[in-house]
Amino acid sequence: IFSTPGDFLVSANLYSGVSNINIEINVEIFPSPSIDLGSDTLICGNNPITINAGYGFEIYLWQDGSTDSTYTVIESGLYWVEVTNEYGCSGRDSINVTFVPAPIVELGDDTTLCEGETLRLCANPGFQQYLWQDGSNDSCFMASIGGQYWVKVTDENGCVGGDTINIIFLPLPDVWLGNDTLICFNEPLILYAGEGFESYLWQDGSAGQTYLVTAPGQYWVEVANECGNGADTIIVDLSTPFEIDLGNDTAFCYGHNLV
Numbered sequence: 001i002f003s004t005p006g007d008f009l010v011s012a013n014l015y016s017g018v019s020n021i022n023i024e025i026n027v028e029i030f031p032s033p034s035i036d037l038g039s040d041t042l043i044c045g046n047n048p049i050t051i052n053a054g055y056g057f058e059i060y061l062w063q064d065g066s067t068d069s070t071y072t073v074i075e076s077g078l079y080w081v082e083v084t085n086e087y088g089c090s091g092r093d094s095i096n097v098t099f100v101p102a103p104i105v106e107l108g109d110d111t112t113l114c115e116g117e118t119l120r121l122c123a124n125p126g127f128q129q130y131l132w133q134d135g136s137n138d139s140c141f142m143a144s145i146g147g148q149y150w151v152k153v154t155d156e157n158g159c160v161g162g163d164t165i166n167i168i169f170l171p172l173p174d175v176w177l178g179n180d181t182l183i184c185f186n187e188p189l190i191l192y193a194g195e196g197f198e199s200y201l202w203q204d205g206s207a208g209q210t211y212l213v214t215a216p217g218q219y220w221v222e223v224a225n226e227c228g229n230g231a232d233t234i235i236v237d238l239s240t241p242f243e244i245d246l247g248n249d250t251a252f253c254y255g256h257n258l259v
Contacts, residue, residue: 033057033083033091040096044159048074051081051095059084073097103127103153103161110166114227119143119167121151129154143167173197173230175223180235189213189236197223 037051051071053060060067061082073079080094105123113119122140123130131152132141143149146169152162175193183189191211193200200207201222213219213236220233 037095045102057083105163107165127153177234182239
């Protein structure tokens with residue numbers, strides 16, 4: 001058995017009484033392929049992975065008979081490849097691949113709340129770690145202002161999942177028609193109830209955002225949105241006209257003053 005390369009002299013006695021025969025043998029030792037498919041691995045979710053056996057070998061043979069230098073893995077199992085280099089030497093390696101489901105988290109659909117309300121957001125129980133958008137790590141989070149909320153969870157396999165929810169907080173109906181006021185004769189006043197409400201109702205049954213005041217009186221409007229109703233009242237009075245008397249028409253001499 002030769003374990004090192006080089007020239008070797010071999011003596012052989014073929015028959016009894018016959019002198020030995022000396023044969024010179026040259027021994028070359030070629031390198032075996034070095035191949036590493038990596039450590040056994042766990043894949044979160046169901047995204048395929050590609051195993052690479054390396055490049056430069058003459059022959060590749062995978063467990064299913066395929067002969068590419070790479071192999072796409074789509075399910076759990078033991079995968080192996082045998083490669084052969086240009087010297088005809090072979091090497092083999094194997095890897096276990098396990099697919100596990102990614103964590104599923106459901107925070108619910110995007111939603112609208114009224115000002116002053118709160119919404120308790122909870123991720124599924126039983127995970128190893130929780131991380132909310134503000135850095136907190138409880139399984140639940142109390143939302144009290146509008147914005148985007150998200151959570152990431154990590155399970156016992158180290159797999160990460162998450163979900164996001166957008167929350168809009170509507171203000172409570174708040175309408176203001178202004179301070180009580182005076183109007184002059186033939187000078188109307190336009191009352192404005194604001195915009196963004198779902199409905200408007202004035203004292204005369206009209207339903208616009210504005211109301212034209214042409215006479216003194218008490219005026220009110222009621223507005224509504226998803227969060228309820230709001231109302232305001234204004235008193236409009238008529239300013240009393242006043243008279244100016246400059247006296248009768250008159251004449252005076254040049255150089256004199258009119259007092």
